[in-house]
Amino acid sequence: MEVLHVIWFAALAFLWTGxxxxxxxxxxxxxRIWLRGRTEKQKRLMLNTIGPVWDGNEVWLITAGAGxxxxxxxxxxxxxxxxxxxxxxxxVALIFRAVSIEYRGKGHTDRWRANWDRAxxxxxxxxxxxxxxxxxxxxxGLPIDANGDRVGGPFAWFSWYAVLGGLAVLGFSWIHxxxxxxxxxxxxxxxxxxxAVRRWLPLxxxxxxxxxxxxxxxxxxxxxxxxxxxxxxxLAGSWLAxxxxxxxWTFACLAAFLVTGAISIFAAVFPVVLPxxxxxxxxxxxxxxxxxxxxLTIMTWVAGVALPLILVYQAWSYWTFRRRLSExxxxxxxxxRPAVLPR
Amino acid sequence: MDxxxxxxxxxxxxxxxxxxxxxxxLGLGPLVAIMQTLxxxxxxxxxxxxxxxxxxxxxxxxxxxxxxxxxxxxxFGMAWSEYSRxxxxxxxxxxxxxxxxxxxxESTFIGLWIxxxxxxxxxIHLACLWIAVLGxxxxxxxxxxxxxxxxxxxxxxxxxxxxxxxxxxxxxxNNTALAAFTHAIFGAIGVGSALLIGISWYHLWQRRRDGxxxxxxxxxxxxxxxxxxxGRDREDHSVWLKSLRLGAVAAMIGFAGVAVTGDVQGKxxxxxxxxxxxxxxxxxxxxxxxxxxxVGDLGSQNCDDVKGLIEIPGLLSFLAEGDFGTPVRGVYxxxxxxxxxxxxxxxxxxxxxxxxxxxxxxxxxMEVTYWGFxxxxxxxxxxxxxxALALWxxxxxxxxxxxxxxLLAVASIGAPFVANIAGWVFTEMGRQPFVVAPNxxxxxxxxxxxxxxxxxxxxxxxxxxxxxxxxxxxxYLALFVVEVxxxxxxxxxxVVSAMPELAAHDHYGGDGHGGARGPHSDDDVLxxxx
Numbered sequence: 001m002e003v004l005h006v007i008w009f010a011a012l013a014f015l016w017t018g019x020x021x022x023x024x025x026x027x028x029x030x031x032r033i034w035l036r037g038r039t040e041k042q043k044r045l046m047l048n049t050i051g052p053v054w055d056g057n058e059v060w061l062i063t064a065g066a067g068x069x070x071x072x073x074x075x076x077x078x079x080x081x082x083x084x085x086x087x088x089x090x091x092v093a094l095i096f097r098a099v100s101i102e103y104r105g106k107g108h109t110d111r112w113r114a115n116w117d118r119a120x121x122x123x124x125x126x127x128x129x130x131x132x133x134x135x136x137x138x139x140x141g142l143p144i145d146a147n148g149d150r151v152g153g154p155f156a157w158f159s160w161y162a163v164l165g166g167l168a169v170l171g172f173s174w175i176h177x178x179x180x181x182x183x184x185x186x187x188x189x190x191x192x193x194x195x196a197v198r199r200w201l202p203l204x205x206x207x208x209x210x211x212x213x214x215x216x217x218x219x220x221x222x223x224x225x226x227x228x229x230x231x232x233x234x235l236a237g238s239w240l241a242x243x244x245x246x247x248x249w250t251f252a253c254l255a256a257f258l259v260t261g262a263i264s265i266f267a268a269v270f271p272v273v274l275p276x277x278x279x280x281x282x283x284x285x286x287x288x289x290x291x292x293x294x295x296l297t298i299m300t301w302v303a304g305v306a307l308p309l310i311l312v313y314q315a316w317s318y319w320t321f322r323r324r325l326s327e328x329x330x331x332x333x334x335x336x337r338p339a340v341l342p343r
Numbered sequence: 344m345d346x347x348x349x350x351x352x353x354x355x356x357x358x359x360x361x362x363x364x365x366x367x368x369l370g371l372g373p374l375v376a377i378m379q380t381l382x383x384x385x386x387x388x389x390x391x392x393x394x395x396x397x398x399x400x401x402x403x404x405x406x407x408x409x410x411x412x413x414x415x416x417x418x419f420g421m422a423w424s425e426y427s428r429x430x431x432x433x434x435x436x437x438x439x440x441x442x443x444x445x446x447x448x449e450s451t452f453i454g455l456w457i458x459x460x461x462x463x464x465x466x467i468h469l470a471c472l473w474i475a476v477l478g479x480x481x482x483x484x485x486x487x488x489x490x491x492x493x494x495x496x497x498x499x500x501x502x503x504x505x506x507x508x509x510x511x512x513x514x515x516x517n518n519t520a521l522a523a524f525t526h527a528i529f530g531a532i533g534v535g536s537a538l539l540i541g542i543s544w545y546h547l548w549q550r551r552r553d554g555x556x557x558x559x560x561x562x563x564x565x566x567x568x569x570x571x572x573x574g575r576d577r578e579d580h581s582v583w584l585k586s587l588r589l590g591a592v593a594a595m596i597g598f599a600g601v602a603v604t605g606d607v608q609g610k611x612x613x614x615x616x617x618x619x620x621x622x623x624x625x626x627x628x629x630x631x632x633x634x635x636x637x638v639g640d641l642g643s644q645n646c647d648d649v650k651g652l653i654e655i656p657g658l659l660s661f662l663a664e665g666d667f668g669t670p671v672r673g674v675y676x677x678x679x680x681x682x683x684x685x686x687x688x689x690x691x692x693x694x695x696x697x698x699x700x701x702x703x704x705x706x707x708x709m710e711v712t713y714w715g716f717x718x719x720x721x722x723x724x725x726x727x728x729x730x731a732l733a734l735w736x737x738x739x740x741x742x743x744x745x746x747x748x749x750l751l752a753v754a755s756i757g758a759p760f761v762a763n764i765a766g767w768v769f770t771e772m773g774r775q776p777f778v779v780a781p782n783x784x785x786x787x788x789x790x791x792x793x794x795x796x797x798x799x800x801x802x803x804x805x806x807x808x809x810x811x812x813x814x815x816x817x818x819y820l821a822l823f824v825v826e827v828x829x830x831x832x833x834x835x836x837x838v839v840s841a842m843p844e845l846a847a848h849d850h851y852g853g854d855g856h857g858g859a860r861g862p863h864s865d866d867d868v869l870x871x872x873x
Contacts, residue, residue, distance in 0.1 A: 051873050052457065055453060056454055062416050063442030069419065069420065069431055069438055070431070073430075076427055077800075080419075080421045081422070081424035081802055083421075084803050084807045088421070091413060091417060091815070094413045098409055098410040099410050099825075102402065103406070103825065105872075144802075148428070153804070291507075292502070292507045292508065294507070294509055298511045302443055303439075306443035306447070310443070313451055317454060320459065321458060321462065329867070334846075337836060338835040339573065339574055339839060
């Protein structure tokens with residue numbers, strides 16, 4: 001087992017986990033704006049809690065994809081080509097999510113805003129489900145041949161665990177978004193969000209817990225089971241904190257649950273990055289899917305400098321916008337009219 | 344259905360579409376940052392207005408670049424898995440660097456800039472914009488490093504039939520990449536500045552049309568104001584005049600840079616991919632003259648059908664070699680050379696599917712290369728000419744009252760976009776039938792090449808690619824309409840569309856909270872909110 005393979009597997013696990021924790025709440029907030037925003041002011045309040053940070057959070061996904069390409073090209077090629085149709089749909093959802101955040105406030109009819117709310121909410125839900133399905137597929141297997149190409153047609157990727165993984169990230173994002181709003185908003189928005197966490201947390205995270213357990217049952221070791229125990233403790237902590245009205249702890253424990261749960265999954269599947277359901281001999285592993293040592297060494301240096309820096313400046317961004325928002329902070333919308341003399 | 348052709352269309356359409364947004368982001372970003380720098384240094388309200396207005400236009404476009412860029416990051420693996428496997432060792436690195444060293448900066452700091460007007464000290468807020476803009480420029484550099492490796496593979500050795508990176512420095516300083524990167528950045532500045540010129544012209548014209556500004560008998564502007572139209576005060580005039588002049592000067596710099604870097608890039612291409620340049624000239628035989636206009640049937644892919652109508656003797660040699668006499672190789676000279684080096688038929692290999700063993704056509708589509716090259720240069724030159732004209736026409740402080748001239752100015756915004764797109768289509772299609780072009784020159788690594796026919800994902804069906812082509816195509820079309828609609832709306836609104844506080848005293852409502860003024864408390868409304 002080469003050190004460089006371990007480093008890059010860990011780096012990608014870090015990027016994926018970072019994406020799920022950070023964009024997870026953006027996606028949840030997007031869904032809540034669509035389904036749970038009672039008034040226009042409330043919807044805008046919710047949107048502005050993620051406004052300054054969502055774009056930076058999304059880059060974790062882009063970098064996870066590009067990092068996979070650089071470090072494990074066979075994994076990148078096999079996984080993404082196998083999931084051609086679902087990934088196309090995820091891309092469409094990512095496009096709509098991004099554009100709706102920027103454009104929803106730039107029209108002034110109710111219909112305009114309602115349409116963008118739908119694009120934002122549905123887009124967020126589809127992203128969460130699709131990314132979850134993809135990660136579950138890469139941990140539990142796809143029908144790939146010796147070359148790493150999918151066999152069996154456009155829908156051969158479909159499996160019960162793809163659905164499970166989809167529900168896992170969807171449910172987690174939904175509740176993580178609510179926990180984020182409980183922490184970042186005030187008034188009715190906060191009260192609704194906190195109530196949602198208290199009421200739905202056990203149900204919403206259940207698919208993620210099942211996914212974690214399935215992976216452990218299949219590949220687990222003592223160490224990864226230990227991570228599961230920590231995850232469960234964090235989860236219980238989050239739920240108790242929500243009941244005790246402690247927003248910060250609720251959010252932090254939920255994030256800790258996701259992080260330890262993801263660690264237990266990634267650590268358990270290592271060194272396999274994409275199991276083949278056709279023949280275990282076709283499994284893609286860190287050894288047979290990776291780039292050469294030189295490329296990995298260079299990328300280790302780059303990531304070693306860049307990732308700590310990224311953590312620092314993203315933390316600074318969160319610190320800058322640390323204020324809890326309320327409806328009084330949201331300015332009135334203004335209509336944009338042509339600057340011409342009426343004729 | 345054959346996935347290869349559809350996948351090529353799919354990649355081409357999504358990439359060209361992405362590259363409508365990107366040069367505007369790359370070109371407008373530095374200009375907005377310059378405006379804000381002037382505001383921070385002088386405190387002049389005019390520059391704050393310019394920053395806010397052009398910043399708004401920048402952001403409406405920025406998000407589309409971000410959204411369509413996501414597709415780019417994933418589709419190599421989705422539709423081109425064999426390509427990804429072949430090049431991953433060397434091509435993945437610049438893409439990952441783009442994420443780690445460019446996109447994170449760009450996206451985090453653009454968020455800080457958008458929402459930071461009242462949260463950050465002025466200078467730090469300005470620094471956030473510069474960091475975001477430099478992040479965009481860095482992302483252009485890394486992606487062009489990746490693209491240039493496909494044009495001119497360097498820094499690798501072949502191990503078991505795959506290129507393995509041995510020298511990252513060679514990849515990052517690939518002469519093709521340095522020329523193409525600077526060429527693209529200057530081209531983007533041309534795009535951004537043409538937008539400044541066209542829109543400022545429109546507003547100066549609108550002010551005259553509404554009787555706000557007039558001209559005296561010497562043709563000098565007499566600036567007025569009209570309180571009935573929000574934002575149409577005296578300062579407004581200087582916003583547009585300054586913007587127009589800044590745009591015109593930046594355009595000159597941009598287009599001069601494009602010409603110089605384009606010349607360098609062209610000379611490299613004559614060396615590295617002689618067939619691309621022969622096809623750009625649609626020339627059968629070795630020659631020295633550049634064809635300005637040719638007639639005949641380019642589509643027949645037979646250069647004997649093409650007759651030069653207007654030719655400039657010696658120019659082709661100058662473009663290729665810097666003198667007027669060295670003959671430049673034509674298609675008839677090159678095809679046997681390619682056949683000798685790379686064979687007459689594709690290898691018998693399952694990777695080529697039904698194309699295995701087929702005869703190779705080394706000649707790129709001449710219609711595309713010939714016209715792509717000329718459209719690029721023609722529209723670039725037209726935009727330069729118009730920028731110079733605009734600077735001259737506006738010398739007395741405003742633009743003519745003529746509506747057709749105003750419409751021409753607005754239409755001229757499109758010229759550098761067309762030039763940019765034509766240039767990329769030319770260079771990418773001129774590389775065919777290779778996706779990674781073999782380089783005969785001494786600075787490239789011999790024997791590193793890949794046919795496009797071998798690059799497509801073997802497991803992906805034609806139906807799947809059609810699905811993504813149609814889905815993304817329709818969505819891109821719809822979003823293009825939305826973006827243009829919003830741009831037109833905000834542009835017509837003038838500065839007030841980005842600074843509602845300017846209209847605070849009239850029926851437009853609003854609370855009149857200006858971003859940069861006064862101490863703030865925790866109950867203040869946000870200076871900016873979605």
